[in-house]
Amino acid sequence: MLEALFPHVRLDSLLQATYDTIYMTALAGAATFILGLILGALLFLTGPGQLLANRFVYGLLSMFSNVFRSIPFIILIVLLIPFTKLLVGRILGVNAALPALIVGAAPFYARLVEIAFRDVDRGVLEATRAMGGGIFTTVFKVLIPESSPALAAGLTVTLISLVGFTAMAGVIGAGGLGHLAYLEGFQRNNADVTLVATAMVLVIVFIIQFVGDAVTRRLDKR
Amino acid sequence: MITLSHAKKLFSTSSGAITALDDVTLTVERGQIFGIIGYSGAGKSTLIRLLNGLERPDSGSVIVGDLDLSVASEAQLARARPKIGMIFQHFNLLWSRTVAGNIAFALEIAGVDKSAIPARVAELIRLVGLEGRGGAYPSQLSGGQKQRVGIARALANRPDVLLCDEATSALDPETTDSILDLLLSINRRFNLTIVLITHEMHVVRRICDVVAVMEAGRIVEQGTVAELQANAKQPVTRRFLRQLTEDAEAQELDEGFDPYAVDIGSGALVRLVASGAGARDLVLADVARRFNLSLDIVHGHLSFTREGASGELYVEVPAKGQELVEVLAWLAERDIAAEIVRRG
Structure with missing residues (x-):
């Protein structure tokens, strides 16, 4: 029956595409989490009135993050081609998509991290200083745990936009569900393939949202 | 234990500089409970923050123990702070940690050996009367219990000085008294020097040996509560003392009267x-x-x-x-x- 409804869908290529999308999202997501956390922490700490307040560094980081968040992703991929070639050695395939995905998502997540850190109670930061805590203690024992629900919720949003980014990357040669939907579905006039690929993207997005919500609730002890 | 001499502190705001502290000089003896009373804006928050280096004076010196905090390096301050405990009006506990975790936090910062932490935490939980609540999160505690966690955390590294920043202002009168009793017993037991700031004369009368009255960044009058009651000269001091007599008279008259004994x-x-x-x-x-x-x-x-x-x-x-x-x-x-x- 499935054959009749979706005559052009081949299970092995659907599974491969799903795997590729998950692979790109997961790897880029992990790198985004770490880089975003570092960049976000630097943004927060160099911000006005904070421990490392430095107007120049804050301005520089802020501009960097704004620029890369603002460039439309499809253009960012093209702009980053020379950089990707240098880094990965090729411009096609799932690994070649990673630099652009990370450069596109990390500054976005960094902003969410900065906002999450700003919501941490100033009194708690003062108490940490009063106990003799330095920057390391402040970041790893106070800022990150005390903002963990917001960090998890932010990561959920970021991962979902990463799924969207991988679809765009797929169109210009990265593989994954975007590639399947556009090249094998749309361009060959196989609407059933596009439909199934889209449904698969939705399933991935729903799972990310569901897990993200559960983790966020679990972390929140307020 | 603590000597402040001619401490001055200015804050620059958009509408010009504000003098938070104006030539403040005071001495706190070891083991004393020293109260600083004043209305909001009198400079008492700034003053107490000089005593652990959270603020530095623009001029003058702040000597706690044998370290001059006004010229100490950040590293020296970080090392000195575990020996200067502080508790806060809004407790400032980490919501992400349990009672035991919050107390352990102070020990972790001071670099206490990991294996020694649980025993010390248990001891502190007993000291502040929170037996059995070690695994609770702050959101599950009452205000008084939260302040007890704050006190345990502040005492974790056996400090020489305890700073109390309006520590009872967010608590109801009965809880206030139980926290004050706890502070008093800790003071007696460990000969701990306590500096507290408040706007409630009741707090001062209940536990302070000496009180300094602040107004507009200056200490305008200082002495024991009895001395001030006998001859307060400043209007602001009299205002605070009136707070006390009104409360006390209403209470004591009613307590002493039994209509069936007439x-x-x-x-x-x-x-x-x-x-x-x-x-x-x-x-x-x-x-x-x-x-x-x-x-x-x-x-x-x-x-x-x-x-x-x-x-x-x-x-x-x-x-x-x-x-x-x-x-x-x-x-x-x-x-x-x-x-x-x-x-x-």
């Missing part, structure tokens, strides 16, 4: 409550004249509210039957609530 002969004991204009008129004299009775005031007090005076009197009325009913009716006409407490 000998009333064959008359009746009547409780009169008047407020507003009635409280000032000479109603009792009128009653005495009109009914030809000699009234005896057994107990009473007046208090002054925004609307005027209000008073409560216990009066022995040597009358009974119809005459007593007439007296009560006559009072009721003059807006005085009267009730018979006892008949003879």
Whole structure:
């Protein structure tokens, strides 16, 4: 029956595409989490009135993050081609998509991290200083745990936009569900393939949202 | 233990510089409970933050133990701070950690050996009376319990000094007293020097050895509570002292009075409550004249509210039957609530 409804869908290529999308999202997501956390922490700490307040560094980081968040992703991929070639050695395939995905998502997540850190109670930061805590203690024992629900919720949003980014990357040669939907579905006039690929993207997005919500609730002890 | 000399602190704001502290000099002896009282904006928050280097003076010196915090490096301050505990009005606990975790936090910062932490935490939980709550999160605790966690955390590294920043201002009166009692017992037990800032004279009277009154960035008067009560010169000090006498009189008068211990002969004991204009008129004299009775005031007090005076009197009325009913009716006409407490 499935054959009749979706005559052009081949299970092995659907599974491969799903795997590729998950692979790109997961790897880029992990790198985004770490880089975003570092960049976000630097943004927060160099911000006005904070421990490392430095107007120049804050301005520089802020501009960097704004620029890369603002460039439309499809253009960012093209702009980053020379950089990707240098880094990965090729411009096609799932690994070649990673630099652009990370450069596109990390500054976005960094902003969410900065906002999450700003919501941490100033009194708690003062108490940490009063106990003799330095920057390391402040970041790893106070800022990150005390903002963990917001960090998890932010990561959920970021991962979902990463799924969207991988679809765009797929169109210009990265593989994954975007590639399947556009090249094998749309361009060959196989609407059933596009439909199934889209449904698969939705399933991935729903799972990310569901897990993200559960983790966020679990972390929140307020 | 603590010596501040000629400490000055300015804050620059958009509307110009504000003098938070203006030439403050004070000495706190070891083991003393030193109170600093003032209204908000008097500079007491800034003053207490000089004592652990959270703020630095623009001029003058701040010596705690044998370190001059005004010139110490950040690294020196970080090393000195575990020995200067601090508790806060809003407790400032980490919501992401349990009671035990919050107390352990102070030990982790001070670099205490990991294996020694659980035993010390258990000891502190006992000290502040939170046995069995070690695994609870702050959101599951009452305000008083949260402050007990704050105190345990501040005492974790056996400090020489404890700074209390309006530590009871967010608590109800009964909880305030239990926290003050805890602070007092800790002070006695460990000979811990305590500096506290507050705007409540009650806090000062209950536990402080010495109190400094602050106004507009200066210490305007200083002494024991008894000394200040005997000869306060500054209007601000008198205002704070009045806070105390009003509370205390209302409370102590009522506590000492037992309407059943009064000998009333064959008359009746009547409780009169008047407020507003009635409280000032000479109603009792009128009653005495009109009914030809000699009234005896057994107990009473007046208090002054925004609307005027209000008073409560216990009066022995040597009358009974119809005459007593007439007296009560006559009072009721003059807006005085009267009730018979006892008949003879």
